[in-house]
Amino acid sequence: xxxxxxxxxxxxxxxxxxxxKKKFDDVIAQKVxxxxxxxxxxxxxxxANASLSELDSILKNLKNDTTILHADINTTKKRLAELDKxxxxxxxxxxxxxxxxxxxxxxxxxQQEQLLTIQQNLERTRKANDSLNTSLSEREKKVKELEQVxxxxxxxxxxxxxxxxxxxxxxxxxxxxxKVKNGKVYVSLTEQLLFASGSTEVDAKGVTALQQLAKxxxxxxxxxxxxxxxxxxxPISRKSQYMQDNWDxxxxxxxxxxxxxxRAGVLPKQIVAAGKGEFSPxxxxxxxxxxxxxxxxxxIITPDLGELFKILETN
Numbered sequence: 001x002x003x004x005x006x007x008x009x010x011x012x013x014x015x016x017x018x019x020x021k022k023k024f025d026d027v028i029a030q031k032v033x034x035x036x037x038x039x040x041x042x043x044x045x046x047x048a049n050a051s052l053s054e055l056d057s058i059l060k061n062l063k064n065d066t067t068i069l070h071a072d073i074n075t076t077k078k079r080l081a082e083l084d085k086x087x088x089x090x091x092x093x094x095x096x097x098x099x100x101x102x103x104x105x106x107x108x109x110x111q112q113e114q115l116l117t118i119q120q121n122l123e124r125t126r127k128a129n130d131s132l133n134t135s136l137s138e139r140e141k142k143v144k145e146l147e148q149v150x151x152x153x154x155x156x157x158x159x160x161x162x163x164x165x166x167x168x169x170x171x172x173x174x175x176x177x178x179k180v181k182n183g184k185v186y187v188s189l190t191e192q193l194l195f196a197s198g199s200t201e202v203d204a205k206g207v208t209a210l211q212q213l214a215k216x217x218x219x220x221x222x223x224x225x226x227x228x229x230x231x232x233x234x235p236i237s238r239k240s241q242y243m244q245d246n247w248d249x250x251x252x253x254x255x256x257x258x259x260x261x262x263r264a265g266v267l268p269k270q271i272v273a274a275g276k277g278e279f280s281p282x283x284x285x286x287x288x289x290x291x292x293x294x295x296x297x298x299x300i301i302t303p304d305l306g307e308l309f310k311i312l313e314t315n
Contacts, residue, residue: 251275
């Protein structure tokens with residue numbers, strides 16, 4: 001997003017031979033603001049990814065706790081049955097003692113004391129069992145809520161993936177791919193579909209593909225979108241004041257694509273434009289075919305995790 005400035009400045013230079021100082025200062029101010037916005041967006045994305053990992057960890061812990069509670073309840077039930085049996089035996093013995101002569105009074109007193117102790121233990125055990133049952137029910141409910149939300153999220157991601165795939169059916173598979181990875185939808189578009197070599201202007205065919213993609217996702221207000229530009233490791237042939245290397249090229253391409261998506265109806269606040277240059281290749285840059293794979297744009301669509309956060313806040 002922050003690299004939109006080079007594109008703006010280029011446009012200004014092409015529009016006139018001389019740039020007024022005030023306009024140049026305005027552009028610099030916009031650059032600073034946009035860099036700040038990108039830092040905020042990156043921070044939010046890191047927090048969301050960290051929160052998702054934390055959610056998975058909490059869900060695993062809840063499941064482990066549930067298994068332990070089940071084992072505790074089974075042990076408590078077994079102990080409760082043993083105490084009930086012992087109580088019945090002692091109670092029967094006590095009644096028999098009452099019918100005997102006074103010589104058994106001391107034994108009876110001792111048995112009464114034991115009986116009282118067993119009754120107290122039995123009551124404590126029952127209360128502990130009730131408490132465990134309540135805790136288990138609450139944990140099972142929490143686990144089911146989390147599992148349901150995660151299932152809904154996975155279904156929403158797959159539904160969105162299918163919707164995007166259907167919207168882009170008229171494009172060749174070697175021009176673009178749509179897949180789900182790590183709970184996100186990845187739309188990967190090749191350079192040959194979008195740009196001429198070294199250019200930051202999207203071709204007409206690429207504009208059509210992006211407009212169809214925007215039509216499929218513009219009503220999805222519960223998603224975040226990252227547009228990532230990627231290149232191979234071949235240095236750019238035409239350097240300028242505002243484009244020195246592949247990193248600049250990848251950012252400017254991502255920005256061009258972002259503008260097409262927003263003009264087609266996607267909310268600007270949902271999108272972050274970024275460039276990774278040659279530093280995240282799909283394959284080694286050792287053959288023309290591999291270099292072609294690496295020259296791509298990836299549009300990464302992430303679902304909103306707000307509902308999961310709400311469940312955790314009530315934990």
